[in-house]
Amino acid sequence: MSEWQPQLKKSPSKTLLRLIMDETKVNEKTTWDPGSDCVVGLVGRGDNDATSRSFSTYDNALKVERAYNEEKLMLATDATVYALGAQSPSAYAAKPLLALGYRKDMCGAELQLRTIKLIVKIINEDPEIGGALGVISSFATDGDHERRQVFATLMSKLLSEKDGRLFDLLKSLPLLDLMVGPNNETVDYDWKHLLKRLRNFLINSILRGLTIGACTLTRMYIKLFLEAVGTDSKLIDSLMDISDKQNVPKAMQFLDLIGSFDFAKLKGSQCSPELVVLVPSFEVLSFLCRMLIEPLKNVSLSLTEQITCMSAASHTLFVLHLMSRDKSVRDGTDAGTFLPNQLTHDFQDTIKNAVVSIAKAQVIDPTMKFFVLTTGSDELEKVFGAVRTQSHDRTFDLQSLSLNLTSACHLVDLAYKNPKWMKQPRRLSTGPGGWDHHSPPRMTGDLVVGNINLASAWEAGKSKSIKALSSVESLAFATSQWFFNVSEKGSTMLRPDGQTLFGVTTLEAEADDESTDFESINTSASTSANHVLTGEVDEDVDPSVSFFDFCSCAEYLGDVSEEASETTDKG
Numbered sequence: 001m002s003e004w005q006p007q008l009k010k011s012p013s014k015t016l017l018r019l020i021m022d023e024t025k026v027n028e029k030t031t032w033d034p035g036s037d038c039v040v041g042l043v044g045r046g047d048n049d050a051t052s053r054s055f056s057t058y059d060n061a062l063k064v065e066r067a068y069n070e071e072k073l074m075l076a077t078d079a080t081v082y083a084l085g086a087q088s089p090s091a092y093a094a095k096p097l098l099a100l101g102y103r104k105d106m107c108g109a110e111l112q113l114r115t116i117k118l119i120v121k122i123i124n125e126d127p128e129i130g131g132a133l134g135v136i137s138s139f140a141t142d143g144d145h146e147r148r149q150v151f152a153t154l155m156s157k158l159l160s161e162k163d164g165r166l167f168d169l170l171k172s173l174p175l176l177d178l179m180v181g182p183n184n185e186t187v188d189y190d191w192k193h194l195l196k197r198l199r200n201f202l203i204n205s206i207l208r209g210l211t212i213g214a215c216t217l218t219r220m221y222i223k224l225f226l227e228a229v230g231t232d233s234k235l236i237d238s239l240m241d242i243s244d245k246q247n248v249p250k251a252m253q254f255l256d257l258i259g260s261f262d263f264a265k266l267k268g269s270q271c272s273p274e275l276v277v278l279v280p281s282f283e284v285l286s287f288l289c290r291m292l293i294e295p296l297k298n299v300s301l302s303l304t305e306q307i308t309c310m311s312a313a314s315h316t317l318f319v320l321h322l323m324s325r326d327k328s329v330r331d332g333t334d335a336g337t338f339l340p341n342q343l344t345h346d347f348q349d350t351i352k353n354a355v356v357s358i359a360k361a362q363v364i365d366p367t368m369k370f371f372v373l374t375t376g377s378d379e380l381e382k383v384f385g386a387v388r389t390q391s392h393d394r395t396f397d398l399q400s401l402s403l404n405l406t407s408a409c410h411l412v413d414l415a416y417k418n419p420k421w422m423k424q425p426r427r428l429s430t431g432p433g434g435w436d437h438h439s440p441p442r443m444t445g446d447l448v449v450g451n452i453n454l455a456s457a458w459e460a461g462k463s464k465s466i467k468a469l470s471s472v473e474s475l476a477f478a479t480s481q482w483f484f485n486v487s488e489k490g491s492t493m494l495r496p497d498g499q500t501l502f503g504v505t506t507l508e509a510e511a512d513d514e515s516t517d518f519e520s521i522n523t524s525a526s527t528s529a530n531h532v533l534t535g536e537v538d539e540d541v542d543p544s545v546s547f548f549d550f551c552s553c554a555e556y557l558g559d560v561s562e563e564a565s566e567t568t569d570k571g
Contacts, residue, residue: 136183
């Protein structure tokens with residue numbers, strides 16, 4: 001571990017920091033860490049495990065063996081990596097802070113909640129990070145179920161007049177959910193993961209289908225629509241291949257095919273009567289896919305146009321979710337007939353994060369540029385890819401992962417600065433310059449936050465949604481009535497009844513405990529997190545929490561600070 005610690009470049013300018021978290025598989029094995037003289041790769045049972053992993057004496061080694069035999073300690077199957085990101089034109093790569101050994105059958109959501117709170121506390125109170133560049137603004141992840149519960153628990157504060165200009169900018173956006181974290185944090189699910197989940201649902205809908213209005217669109221009908229306008233059958237079969245669920249480019253291409261569907265060409269073809277009945281509902285689905293894809297696909301869109309698309313998608317999801325919920329009540333079923341509640345919730349949360357983050361940027365620095373592309377956990381996944389390509393061994397254990405993450409960050413940084421040097425992974429590229437992974441330098445639209453009127457963009461998206469939904473006879477009247485009535489009930493996109501958050505449950509015990517005692521968290525985990533910032537060695541560090549030299553993160557934040565300063569000078 002390097003002893004050199006660079007001086008963070010000081011600047012009065014601040015930016016938006018993100019706490020990114022994601023899991024990756026690790027080999028189920030133990031290794032010895034010479035720095036801490038502990039066994040690495042073991043996970044304790046329960047959230048408050050205090051079983052020692054020390055290997056300093058023979059007796060300690062026997063204790064570790066006994067704990068393993070008694071199943072108080074078990075081999076980690078995954079690693080949860082926490083990283084820091086920032087809104088920046090170039091220095092936006094994820095910078096890992098720590099890796100936590102993890103087993104789904106042993107590590108509960110309460111542990112994740114306390115870990116996140118601890119990291120936020122350390123980062124925000126550090127004078128060279130939170131003090132110089134700003135506090136953590138959002139939490140980015142890929143949609144883990146337990147973490148969704150953690151985020152729902154953290155979002156316990158309602159924005160009010162006490163929050164000053166931030167509240168003034170957002171209060172005029174009807175239906176926008178204003179519940180945030182203790183420091184006004186929001187939640188950001190990876191946009192591409194959401195689109196992948198949407199595609200997987202659509203191509204699996206042969207049994208259930210997607211109900212819009214009075215019609216149900218199944219996998220078979222979607223395929224017939226695409227074939228009716230002359231789409232190559234081999235391409236359709238490839239994009240609707242259920243065995244390839246993790247392929248992001250296929251998901252993007254499939255949804256884009258629906259979003260750019262040529263309805264004029266459909267009218268000129270000999271369409272079966274059953275498809276004619278489904279056309280209005282398919283038009284709504286096409287509109288929704290287009291609004292979700294366009295902010296990522298079209299590099300020339302301005303920030304206003306991007307938020308208009310997101311607002312249109314949000315309002316459309318809201319109405320279709322309400323219709324699905326009402327139908328479930330009438331039919332006496334638990335499941336809705338539209339998208340799964342969790343997927344709809346994650347889309348709404350991510351759109352909310354983009355809107356609130358832009359408002360925060362307007363308060364911090366109106367000359368700042370906001371890049372929708374740098375939200376989510378995608379940047380951390382690129383770091384994982386770089387770790388796997390550092391040697392011929394594509395798999396790694398917890399210790400080798402932690403040792404290679406810092407160098408992987410440097411590789412990713414080089415790739416950003418020299419795009420021609422490295423190729424995109426097969427599942428992360430649709431070809432040369434694949435639009436599913438555009439980078440901020442490619443964006444040509446006006447992305448300056450000071451040039452967007454959030455209220456106008458939000459209202460424009462609502463108008464587009466109403467126009468699209470009005471094509472379905474059964475939705476035309478209901479749409480205007482829903483938008484008119486829900487405001488009186490205090491409804492939001494995430495709380496249609498004005499109170500209950502749909503699609504996720506909170507951790508009630510943690511939600512009631514407002515005064516979390518950070519000293520009560522596993523001491524070794526706390527020490528590890530502090531070690532990330534100080535570079536100090538502590539013999540009591542829990543090796544299930546691996547940590548990295550923070551110098552690369554400090555370097556990175558210095559680059560962000562310098563960029564922010566240059567932007568301010570130009571402004």
